[in-house]
Amino acid sequence: MRQHVNPLSSFFQLPLELPPPEQLFRVPDQPIHLDIGCARGRCLLGLAERDPHWNHLGVEIRRPLVTSADRDALASEHGNVRILFCNANISLEGWMKALEQDRLQRVSIQFPDPWFKRRHHKRRVLQPALLLATATALQPGRELFLQSDVLDVIEPMVALTELSACFDRPAEDQRPWRTNNPLAVPTERERYVLEQNLPVYRVLYRRNQNPLPSVSDLEQRWQEIDNPAEALTT
Ligand SMILES: C[S@@+](CC[C@H](N)C(=O)[O-])C[C@H]1O[C@@H](n2cnc3c(N)ncnc32)[C@H](O)[C@@H]1O
Numbered sequence: 001m002r003q004h005v006n007p008l009s010s011f012f013q014l015p016l017e018l019p020p021p022e023q024l025f026r027v028p029d030q031p032i033h034l035d036i037g038c039a040r041g042r043c044l045l046g047l048a049e050r051d052p053h054w055n056h057l058g059v060e061i062r063r064p065l066v067t068s069a070d071r072d073a074l075a076s077e078h079g080n081v082r083i084l085f086c087n088a089n090i091s092l093e094g095w096m097k098a099l100e101q102d103r104l105q106r107v108s109i110q111f112p113d114p115w116f117k118r119r120h121h122k123r124r125v126l127q128p129a130l131l132l133a134t135a136t137a138l139q140p141g142r143e144l145f146l147q148s149d150v151l152d153v154i155e156p157m158v159a160l161t162e163l164s165a166c167f168d169r170p171a172e173d174q175r176p177w178r179t180n181n182p183l184a185v186p187t188e189r190e191r192y193v194l195e196q197n198l199p200v201y202r203v204l205y206r207r208n209q210n211p212l213p214s215v216s217d218l219e220q221r222w223q224e225i226d227n228p229a230e231a232l233t234t
Contacts, residue, residue: 012087018095025055026079031105041069041083046185048081058083096137108145111189128218135166138207147202149193154201167205
């Protein structure tokens, strides 16, 4: 099994500014789908081919994967996909904040690294700050799609998203988990999991009209749920 990259190590804390859409896509004012932790980018590369009227940005912390994926992206027919190296928890907030209103219309986090040990939960990609930055950039009705093959990973993502109160699950999103993928192209991990006949847990949220909680408030409430022992000592 591959070693996960520790996003909290000092190397990955370096600020790295992502370019604006004008420098990434041939038609920069199309809606953007952002896929966080996209690995080799097969899902986004496939979606970009099928949906030329969307732009697709994948971000990934493992540089060798990005090198190959972005080479394919740059060679794509429609100029509507890029795969960039960054730590999503460091670089996305500023990038999303600088976007024009309603430019970002879909965000996906698919099969994120699990980091099972409680003391490693802070390495998980969906953290309160990233969730709130995403909620700030998405207008009401726009989508946040989460999927994983690990219940212990999807359940905390759902719990955090619902704790923020910024997203609703539409009635048509089956409970407890939707069986089909709203995206037309599976990821690498999804393909593998489905080939093994293992379950996949999926949730599609839509941004609602609610105002955002503060990051510190959500972080504190989240820590009380996710790591109560540490919450008592801080
Ligand atoms: C289990 S893989 C799944 C990849 C892909 N989404 C799929 O479904 O096949 C999770 C990916 O997220 C990336 N990742 C983890 N933390 C990240 C972070 N903070 N920023 C960007 N990428 C991250 C990992 O390097 C890894 O490639």
